[in-house]
Amino acid sequence: MAGSKQLITIKGTRDGLTLYIDDSCSFNEMLTELEVTLSTNHVAEDEPMITVTIQLGNRYLHENQEEQLRELIRSKNKLVVQSIESNVIPKKQALEWLEDSEVKVINKVVRSGQVIEVQGDVLLIGDVNPGGKIMASGNIFVMGNLRGVAHAGVPNNREAVIAAAYMKPTQLRIADYISRSPDYETEGVYMECGIIDHEKEKIIIDRLQILARKRPDINGFERRMIHG
């Protein structure tokens, strides 16, 4: 068993070390092997810290296993775990990903007293009337009149945007920011969007065209997912 095949391959790159761990052995075997391998590599005291990336291949680690692994590597001199990467994720997480990256299409009028809540982005074909509310963990696009409350990026995605064909909301909320309509009567605006202006630290409403510059990530949902 031991020594018949190398379970751990170490490669050095400019960014540090990458540990490729064979994904067919057991977790305990892996730990033992890692212990031995890392102990044999002595690093001089005055060397800078070395960052380590771990490639698990098709192995899935539970949270406590991952912690064990980090613990082991941290106990070695001069090694810092930068990231642990795996090709696999549990089904549940995958479904969450899918949900978060999907655009849900809803075709109705959100009337007073009604609340629509979705995971991911929402495309509403219809109006949000005063007293109605639409919430999404991602972006909100309203192809209609937004007169009620829209809350995008629930609970903490400050990059989320709210766009509407006609915008005259009672309130716009993005993540933990809230802005309300002015106290005087106003005309609504057409084809505009609300985003958080990170410099002014508040929600601003502007033309849809600014999104291309300020939120280029809306283009690809997959890319956004990978960026986390």
Added chain:
Amino acid sequence: MGEAIVITSGKGGVGKTTTTANIGTALALMEKKVCLIDTDIGLRNLDVVMGLENRIIYDIVDVIQKRCKLKQALIKDKRFDCLYLLPAAQTSDKSDLTPEGMEAIVAELKQEYDYILIDCPAGIEQGYKNAVAGADKAIVVTTPEKSSVRDADRIIGLLEKEENVEPPHLIVNRIRNHMVKNGDMLDVDEIVQILSVELLGIVADDDEVIKASNHGEPVAFHPNTKASLAYRNIARRILGETVPLLSLEEEKGMFAKMKKFLGMRS
């Protein structure tokens, strides 16, 4: 087999009872067999507006609790032979009525009458649920005020969830031309755009309505007033006449012309 139409609004005081009485009268004028049901238990008004208060012996709660037969509780109108009223009880409260009981009553009435108009109490609680049970269609009454439109929106949302009720129709009541013109009141187009339901009719604010109600005679019974004409037109639209949309346009056209005329003068 008749048709049951619930008349509702969410908000109180927008003219549900007046609308019920007048549409009922207008339909009776066109020789339809009509039965009005007042479901506002504890705060009945429809009998007063119809001028039938003194004829009440049994009421809807008596029917539900089987103290009398349905036919015994029905009151024939003093002007029409084809118009009847099932009055609400004044002494009990809304919990004495159940949706099942209402459904049974409406089903029985549908055998005999062409139209059953159900006057709904204000609010969205038990009273509303009772009134909507058994209805096939719904008419939402609103006035050109923000609060009233907001409540109408809420009630339309609730009606959309009722499987047996067709998408509701809208009546905009108590429109004051000069205020709409000044921009102090919502205009009809704006209301219809927000509520996105089909418009059944508009009724101008008319002192005659109050006068007639106080005399226990629905205004639709008197010709020659603006409101009366409006209610009669609504009744014709309910009957599915092909004129209705045209007459609505006419009505609006007339308003528009008047607005223009007044606008030019002032």
